[in-house]
Amino acid sequence: xPTCKECKFVTPSPxxxxxxxxxxxxxxxxxxxxxxxxxIRGKMVKKSDEACPKFEAGExxxxxxxxL
Amino acid sequence: MPTVATxxxxxxxxxxxxxxxxxxxxxxxxxxxxxAGVERARLIxxxxxxxxxxxxxxxxxxxxxxxxxxxxIHIQDDELIVGANTEHPDYFPMYPELSYFATVDMVxxxxxxxxxxxxxxxxxxxxxxxxxxxxKYFTPEELGIMYSATIVQPPMFVTAFSSxxxxxxxxxxxxxxxxxxxxxxxIADANASLRxxxxxxxxxxxxxxxxxxWEAMVIAMKxxxxxxxxxxxxxxxxxxxxxxxxxxxxxxxxxxxxxxNVPAYPARGLKDAMxxxxxxxxxxxxxxxxxxxxxxxxxxxxxxxxxxxxxxxxDQVMTYADAVELFECERLKVSEHGSTKGRQLREFFAGSNxxxxxxxxxxxxxxxxxxxxxxxxxxxxxANIVTTEPSIGFRWNENGNVETKKKVFECxxxxxxxxxxxxxxxxxxxxxxxxxVPLDVARDWALVLCMSPxxxxxRGTQKTRSEGxxxxxxxxxxxxxxxxxxxxxxxxxxxxxxxxxxxNFKSFDEVWNAVKAQIRSAIELSLRSKDVGRIMELTHLCxxxxxxxxxxxxxxxxxxNALAEVANPWHNIIGGSVVVxxxxxxxxxxxxxxxxxxxxxxxxxxxNNWEGKEEMRLDFWNAPKFGNxxxxxxxxxxxxxxxIADEWKRNTTYSGTYPLPLAQSxxxxxxxxxxxxxxxxxxxxxxxxxxxxxxxxxxCDKNGPTAVLKSVSKIDASKHKGVLLNQxxxxxxxxxxxxxxxxxxxxKTWHSLGIDxxxxxxxxxxxMKAAQIEPEKYTDTLVRIAGYSAKxxxxxxxxxxxxxxxxxxxxxx
Numbered sequence: 001x002p003t004c005k006e007c008k009f010v011t012p013s014p015x016x017x018x019x020x021x022x023x024x025x026x027x028x029x030x031x032x033x034x035x036x037x038x039x040i041r042g043k044m045v046k047k048s049d050e051a052c053p054k055f056e057a058g059e060x061x062x063x064x065x066x067x068l
Numbered sequence: 069m070p071t072v073a074t075x076x077x078x079x080x081x082x083x084x085x086x087x088x089x090x091x092x093x094x095x096x097x098x099x100x101x102x103x104a105g106v107e108r109a110r111l112i113x114x115x116x117x118x119x120x121x122x123x124x125x126x127x128x129x130x131x132x133x134x135x136x137x138x139x140x141i142h143i144q145d146d147e148l149i150v151g152a153n154t155e156h157p158d159y160f161p162m163y164p165e166l167s168y169f170a171t172v173d174m175v176x177x178x179x180x181x182x183x184x185x186x187x188x189x190x191x192x193x194x195x196x197x198x199x200x201x202x203x204k205y206f207t208p209e210e211l212g213i214m215y216s217a218t219i220v221q222p223p224m225f226v227t228a229f230s231s232x233x234x235x236x237x238x239x240x241x242x243x244x245x246x247x248x249x250x251x252x253x254x255i256a257d258a259n260a261s262l263r264x265x266x267x268x269x270x271x272x273x274x275x276x277x278x279x280x281x282w283e284a285m286v287i288a289m290k291x292x293x294x295x296x297x298x299x300x301x302x303x304x305x306x307x308x309x310x311x312x313x314x315x316x317x318x319x320x321x322x323x324x325x326x327x328x329n330v331p332a333y334p335a336r337g338l339k340d341a342m343x344x345x346x347x348x349x350x351x352x353x354x355x356x357x358x359x360x361x362x363x364x365x366x367x368x369x370x371x372x373x374x375x376x377x378x379x380x381x382x383d384q385v386m387t388y389a390d391a392v393e394l395f396e397c398e399r400l401k402v403s404e405h406g407s408t409k410g411r412q413l414r415e416f417f418a419g420s421n422x423x424x425x426x427x428x429x430x431x432x433x434x435x436x437x438x439x440x441x442x443x444x445x446x447x448x449x450x451a452n453i454v455t456t457e458p459s460i461g462f463r464w465n466e467n468g469n470v471e472t473k474k475k476v477f478e479c480x481x482x483x484x485x486x487x488x489x490x491x492x493x494x495x496x497x498x499x500x501x502x503x504x505v506p507l508d509v510a511r512d513w514a515l516v517l518c519m520s521p522x523x524x525x526x527r528g529t530q531k532t533r534s535e536g537x538x539x540x541x542x543x544x545x546x547x548x549x550x551x552x553x554x555x556x557x558x559x560x561x562x563x564x565x566x567x568x569x570x571x572n573f574k575s576f577d578e579v580w581n582a583v584k585a586q587i588r589s590a591i592e593l594s595l596r597s598k599d600v601g602r603i604m605e606l607t608h609l610c611x612x613x614x615x616x617x618x619x620x621x622x623x624x625x626x627x628x629n630a631l632a633e634v635a636n637p638w639h640n641i642i643g644g645s646v647v648v649x650x651x652x653x654x655x656x657x658x659x660x661x662x663x664x665x666x667x668x669x670x671x672x673x674x675x676n677n678w679e680g681k682e683e684m685r686l687d688f689w690n691a692p693k694f695g696n697x698x699x700x701x702x703x704x705x706x707x708x709x710x711x712i713a714d715e716w717k718r719n720t721t722y723s724g725t726y727p728l729p730l731a732q733s734x735x736x737x738x739x740x741x742x743x744x745x746x747x748x749x750x751x752x753x754x755x756x757x758x759x760x761x762x763x764x765x766x767x768c769d770k771n772g773p774t775a776v777l778k779s780v781s782k783i784d785a786s787k788h789k790g791v792l793l794n795q796x797x798x799x800x801x802x803x804x805x806x807x808x809x810x811x812x813x814x815x816k817t818w819h820s821l822g823i824d825x826x827x828x829x830x831x832x833x834x835x836m837k838a839a840q841i842e843p844e845k846y847t848d849t850l851v852r853i854a855g856y857s858a859k860x861x862x863x864x865x866x867x868x869x870x871x872x873x874x875x876x877x878x879x880x881x
Binding site for chain 1: 094095217686689756
């Protein structure tokens with residue numbers, strides 16, 4: 001089974017701690033009252049965790065401008 | 069319309085065209101080809117292995133010398149200012165002695181082409197890094213809290229972030245040869261003193277460490293002179309052997325002459341001063357160690373040399389146009405400079421390279437107008453070349469001349485987002501009142517980082533310190549104040565003390581006290597991490613060159629990290645303060661006054677991200693908001709900001725006094741949005757936070773620009789190091805015939821209200837949306853994030869939308 005480490009939605013941890021990362025896959029469109037369009041629900045993950053059903057293989061840095 | 073750059077010469081047009089920009093987005097370098105240079109890491113490691121066992125200052129000095137003696141140097145076509153921190157213009161250096169995590173992060177990335185060697189180097193350094201040295205003073209739980217980057221920024225010993233204001237003037241005025249002679253005399257005097265009769269250990273033994281420090285300074289300064297001479301030789305060899313173009317040949321011979329003279333000897337004119345300043349910048353900020361910033365009062369520092377070269381025409385003669393070209397070259401040199409921040413800081417500076425901010429304007433030491441023709445040349449260069457870096461801070465003094473203020477306006481009107489503007493009188497007085505700085509010294513202040521004044525000159529400046537790091541994140545702090553200190557949303561970690569579940573709070577005071585307890589805990593943890601880091605720096609990361617150019621360090625024989633001659637501590641509170649203010653206001657009104665909802669209902673809605681509760685969310689969204697001159701919301705803002713100041717005031721740092729809080733955001737309001745659950749101001753989970761300090765939440769300031777200023781003026785800014793205010797102004801009005809007059813009137817109101825800071829975006833909604841569709845047409849379109857500017861097209865969509873979302877203020881309204 002793939003792990004979070006191999007997923008394109010997981011960015012490296014803010015400290016560079018090799019064991020953790022931040023998952024940015026969960027997004028929602030905002031209500032019309034709000035001035036921006038998108039909310040991102042971040043999640044701290046262990047890179048060795050088994051990947052969730054939203055897994056897509058890849059490296060986050062290649063598509064970082066669409067992630068954050 | 070897209071912004072268009074107008075470089076003043078063909079040279080600077082060519083330089084800009086081929087500039088190897090190093091800015092980042094989402095923590096990653098934007099331009100392909102940017103790589104991690106290995107030479108610095110290799111050379112410092114080689115030297116460390118040979119010198120282990122010596123005093124740390126000597127190890128560090130020899131490490132620096134080994135780098136400077138052996139690193140590959142290069143001079144690029146067209147350059148007038150030479151020197152770099154790496155072996156290749158596409159590279160940035162690595163600092164394995166700072167943070168193990170930061171090094172590993174880089175080594176395992178696609179930037180590193182020497183992974184095997186660098187893995188070995190990072191493992192060699194692991195026990196010696198300040199990260200490893202500092203971690204033992206914290207529990208695993210405390211490290212887990214800090215490393216989650218939720219309520220506080222990870223500490224400097226893992227982000228490797230610090231800042232500095234080099235004592236440039238000592239180098240420009242003295243030259244290093246004189247300083248080497250002075251320090252050698254001190255060593256001779258100390259040795260003689262050790263041999264005086266009778267022997268008195270208590271008087272004499274302290275000299276041993278001083279002798280080590282002085283010897284380290286001499287090693288460092290001699291290596292620096294040698295490094296400059298290497299550039300002189302390279303320029304001469306290139307001129308005499310490889311170039312046919314007589315004009316470039318002549319330029320290279322002049323560069324050779326300049327590098328032979330500085331920094332060894334005093335600067336003769338503006339060309340010397342600029343080159344000497346650049347070498348000193350490289351050494352202090354990125355060769356001896358990494359330190360952020362571009363802290364300098366540039367127009368004041370360069371004025372004597374500008375006067376000699378441009379006005380008096382006595383040395384290194386040049387015209388005003390030549391000076392403008394030189395300042396354009398400087399901006400491109402900074403843009404190309406490879407800065408190596410840890411990942412957290414790269415994420416926090418979205419669209420930027422580093423926090424390069426120089427300061428202009430204000431007053432001279434005697435109180436007269438500090439703006440001069442050199443100020444105007446620097447501003448004109450910025451307006452021509454259109455680069456995000458270095459950003460400019462302008463000290464707005466009531467008595468400042470209008471001609472310079474017009475040049476400030478021209479840059480702002482073009483949409484650069486800078487100069488950002490600080491209240492000169494207020495910030496000068498603060499240095500006098502809080503830090504006992506003599507008035508004439510205080511009047512020479514410059515921004516150390518985005519918006520934090522510190523003194524400049526020959527001694528007592530902020531040397532390598534982490535004031536700008538270990539920030540507190542207030543929105544997350546408030547979130548856990550309602551969830552018993554536990555982070556249910558992002559990390560599943562107990563982040564703070566158990567202050568109860570918000571669902572059970574029966575009064576507004578209970579809410580307030582829970583927030584206060586969590587803020588206190590976050591402040592104390594982050595301050596402790598800063599000071600532990602500082603001790604590790606002075607014990608294990610001496611900076612002999614930085615010490616050698618500070619008159620105080622030389623006089624006392626002390627390392628720059630150890631000496632705190634002028635205390636100037638501050639502490640950032642990053643993005644989210646207005647979310648807290650607006651959330652508290654809504655809770656007070658809707659739960660405890662109107663009693664329309666209970667705390668249990670609110671907590672249920674927040675935990676479920678308002679799902680199925682849109683009507684309730686809109687009630688909270690439409691509750692009174694800060695930024696509308698509404699006394700109800702503004703009263704809470706005042707109370708919140710007083711609380712912040714009081715909570716920091718309880719603590720004493722290494723510098724011997726309490727830090728002043730500084731409310732701003734850089735791109736923290738973007739990065740921290742996804743880590744923060746739904747909030748009681750009607751914000752959804754994962755939505756961006758407010759963009760810092762006193763900037764109203766996106767779209768919540770509905771009563772015009774004066775109402776914003778009135779709300780902001782109710783915060784007592786004198787208790788804070790800074791309180792950031794972002795405003796977006798109408799492009800139509802700013803570009804109209806009345807543009808300057810309207811803006812000038814706005815600025816006078818801003819000043820008369822005693823507000824600390826303001827910075828502007830001047831870009832239309834249409835242009836930003838067009839840039840999202842056709843980015844290739846908007847390559848020079850800049851925007852202000854918060855504390856720095858970035859190219860709009862280099863921002864991620866989520867970040868771009870937060871700029872579009874800011875309210876456009878109509879000054880004529």
